[in-house]
Amino acid sequence: MTGGGRESEGGEEEVRGARRIPGPRGAADDLDLASVPLPPLPPPSGTAPDEAVPEQSQPGSASGDAPESDAGEPEPDPGPGPAAEARPEPGPEPEPDHWPVAEPADGHPQPAAPEPEPAAEAAGAWPAADPEPGPAGGTPEPPAPDPLVNSGPVVLPHQVLKALLGAWALSACSAEETAAVEDHLTGCAPCADEALRLRDAVGLLHTDGSLDLDPTLRTRVLDGCFGRRPARIPVPEWAAPYDAETARLDALLRDIGDSEWHAPVRLQWFEEERQVSRRTTVAGVIGHLTAVDGLLTAALGLDDPLDSGKAPLDPTERTETYWSATRRPPTRAVREPWRAQSHELIRTASFAGRNVAETSVSYGVFALPLQDAALDRAFECWIHGGDIADAVDYPYPAPSAAHLHRMIDLAARMLPAALAGRRSAGLAGPPKDLVAAGAPGRSLHLEIEGHGGGDWYIALDSPATVGTPERTVAQVALDGVEFCRLVAGHISPVEAAAGQEGDREAIRDVLFAAASLSRL
Numbered sequence: 001m002t003g004g005g006r007e008s009e010g011g012e013e014e015v016r017g018a019r020r021i022p023g024p025r026g027a028a029d030d031l032d033l034a035s036v037p038l039p040p041l042p043p044p045s046g047t048a049p050d051e052a053v054p055e056q057s058q059p060g061s062a063s064g065d066a067p068e069s070d071a072g073e074p075e076p077d078p079g080p081g082p083a084a085e086a087r088p089e090p091g092p093e094p095e096p097d098h099w100p101v102a103e104p105a106d107g108h109p110q111p112a113a114p115e116p117e118p119a120a121e122a123a124g125a126w127p128a129a130d131p132e133p134g135p136a137g138g139t140p141e142p143p144a145p146d147p148l149v150n151s152g153p154v155v156l157p158h159q160v161l162k163a164l165l166g167a168w169a170l171s172a173c174s175a176e177e178t179a180a181v182e183d184h185l186t187g188c189a190p191c192a193d194e195a196l197r198l199r200d201a202v203g204l205l206h207t208d209g210s211l212d213l214d215p216t217l218r219t220r221v222l223d224g225c226f227g228r229r230p231a232r233i234p235v236p237e238w239a240a241p242y243d244a245e246t247a248r249l250d251a252l253l254r255d256i257g258d259s260e261w262h263a264p265v266r267l268q269w270f271e272e273e274r275q276v277s278r279r280t281t282v283a284g285v286i287g288h289l290t291a292v293d294g295l296l297t298a299a300l301g302l303d304d305p306l307d308s309g310k311a312p313l314d315p316t317e318r319t320e321t322y323w324s325a326t327r328r329p330p331t332r333a334v335r336e337p338w339r340a341q342s343h344e345l346i347r348t349a350s351f352a353g354r355n356v357a358e359t360s361v362s363y364g365v366f367a368l369p370l371q372d373a374a375l376d377r378a379f380e381c382w383i384h385g386g387d388i389a390d391a392v393d394y395p396y397p398a399p400s401a402a403h404l405h406r407m408i409d410l411a412a413r414m415l416p417a418a419l420a421g422r423r424s425a426g427l428a429g430p431p432k433d434l435v436a437a438g439a440p441g442r443s444l445h446l447e448i449e450g451h452g453g454g455d456w457y458i459a460l461d462s463p464a465t466v467g468t469p470e471r472t473v474a475q476v477a478l479d480g481v482e483f484c485r486l487v488a489g490h491i492s493p494v495e496a497a498a499g500q501e502g503d504r505e506a507i508r509d510v511l512f513a514a515a516s517l518s519r520l
Contacts, residue, residue, distance in 0.1 A: 156180050162191055169198035216400055218247060233350050238357055238371035241378035241403040246342040248396075249385040253335050256282070256392050261332045263391040267384070269489035269518035272427065278520060282391060283330035284323065285384050288520070290338040291315075291322035292380070296373055297341060299361045300348050305341060313364035316520040349374070366417075372410055379407045383488045398481050404452030408480060411487045411517060412446060412456040416463040419513040428509040431461035441465030444502075444510050445475040452480040460506050474502030476510065486511070489518025 156164075156177075161184045167173050168181045185192045214220075226234070235243055261283045268277045280288070292315045294305045304311055305322070312318050349356055349370070361373035368376060382399055389396030398404055422428040435441045443457040444467070457467030477499035478486070486496050493511035500507050 156184075158184075158188070158191075161188075162194075165191060165195050165198055169195065169202050219244060219400060235346060235350050236354075236357065236371075239346055239349050239374050241399065241406060242342075242374045242381070243346050244403060245378040245381040245385070245399060246339070248399075249381055249388075250335075250339055252385060252389060252394055252396065253282075253286070253332075255394070258332060260392045262329065265387050265391045267387065267520060269520055270492075270515040272425075272516075273512070275489060275492055280323075281329065282388050283332065283334050285388055286334045286338050287322055287326065287330050288319045289377075289381060289384060290334065290341060291318045293338075293341055293345065293377055294318065295361055295363065296370065296377065297345055299359050299370060299373075300345065300352070300356070302341075302344060302348060305337065313362050315363060317364075319520055375406055375410050378403065379410070379484070379488075382407075383484070383490070398451055398484075401452045404480055404484070405454060408448055408452055408454070408483060409456070411483070411514065412458065414517060415446075415510060415513055416459045416465075416467075418516050419458075419460065419509055420463050422509070422513055422516060428513070429505050433461055435461070435465055437462075437464035439465060440468040440471050442473050442506070443467035443469070443471045444506050445469070445472045446510070447475060447477040447499075448480050448483055449477060450479045450481070458510055460509070472502070474500075474504075474506040474510075476500055476507055483514070486514050487517050489515055 161181055164173060164177055164181050168178060173181060181195075185195055262281050264279060265282055265285050266277050266279055267285070267288075268275060270276070290305050294311070295313065295315075295318075298304045306318065306325070312321060357369065357371040359370040360367045361370055378399075386396050388394070399407070419428055423430065433442050441462060442460040442465075444460055446456040446458055448454055448456070457469060457472065459465040459467040460473070478496065482491070482497060485491050486493065493508070493515050496511060498507075498511065
């Protein structure tokens with residue numbers, strides 16, 4: 001050395017300021033990989049720097065192990081000194097010291113732990129892990145396992161585990177990820193709540209039930225809304241069944257495709273003693289409903305869909321007139337006029353007040369008050385909605401129990417007049433007990449079971465008499481929907497599955513009178 005040792009001192013200061021090679025590491029279980037700094041990489045030329053680098057092991061130790069002290073701990077690094085200057089001549093130039101880097105689960109690259117070459121270790125390379133010194137006999141024990149190999153459960157950050165909740169709910173995680181997520185859920189309440197919600201959502205994806213809406217959903221939603229904030233102008237109670245059935249049919253029409261509007265539909269009804277039918281399409285049925293609903297709109301002073309003051313009043317004749325006026329087969333374009341007409345009818349009835357319920361609506365050969373006519377239109381809307389649903393293979397349940405009960409009540413109130421009309425035409429037996437108007441007469445007990453059921457007593461000898469339980473001579477039991485199908489002409493009186501007891505002639509006359517209420 002020259003310069004009185006100044007160059008050596010300067011070099012020693014530079015070595016002290018440079019990154020030092022760490023001493024021997026502890027056990028693998030105590031190693032915090034995230035806090036271990038990366039070793040500096042040598043320059044690309046592979047040549048060692050001019051500064052002296054202290055040795056990690058004692059001179060002459062080929063394995064790089066530090067001898068233990070009396071306390072059993074490795075001796076400290078001797079630091080720079082003469083031993084560094086007396087370093088042996090380097091052997092052949094080693095390959096560039098690019099250590100392989102392993103990628104742990106937390107994303108920070110860590111140095112791998114290959115077994116170093118003796119030459120590289122002598123040159124100051126970082127050994128993988130200092131094995132425990134062997135016994136005095138000289139045979140070293142096997143090296144400790146690599147600290148990067150972890151056989152325990154996977155430890156993942158909170159954000160990663162939260163992102164895995166969706167895959168966990170779908171059972172798409174690996175076994176290690178599933179164990180890590182479930183272990184995390186036991187101690188994290190927000191993630192546990194989110195996991196339960198995701199599991200419930202996955203259950204909806206595998207449901208085997210019908211995806212069709214509950215037919216009572218609209219009514220329940222409206223009741224809930226009106227319970228919180230009643231309508232300023234509410235729909236009259238007598239118009240509620242018509243409002244509900246037109247809305248249900250409109251929902252069906254919205255779901256069908258363009259081609260299904262031309263699906264064939266067969267309309268059935270009874271005339272005298274026989275069942276007749278008429279073939280049309282889905283669009284033709286909506287045109288029929290539009291034409292007959294025009295009787296109600298005309299009674300309220302609204303426009304008649306037939307655009308003629310001389311339009312017939314009979315429902316069958318009105319329908320034939322409407323169909324013949326159509327130059328081309330009707331399509332889905334008929335839906336909007338029908339729905340706009342039903343909305344306008346309900347709106348006008350709501351603003352008209354209570355007295356409008358008694359407004360007479362003429363059907364040609366008979367007339368009904370507006371409140372009964374609206375109920376009749378609700379019944380026909382449901383029946384023809386079922387005809388359309390059968391044609392396009394669509395589920396279409398019965399109306400709500402309250403609305404169905406009111407429809408059955410209307411038919412039961414119309415039965416005495418229908419029975420008298422059939423008697424006048426010679427299609428029913430003569431009266432057997434004439435009494436004064438308003439007095440109790442012979443009666444038939446009509447018992448409707450199930451959905452919308454109840455008990456009605458039908459006067460047999462005259463519409464002017466009153467049916468009472470005391471004068472009952474016969475009883476008929478029918479299901480509610482079955483009775484409505486009989487009234488609509490969709491089943492014959494002979495096919496009606498009825499429980500019958502008492503006067504057989506009275507039972508036959510009432511069942512055929514119920515079927516005669518049907519029409520196109």
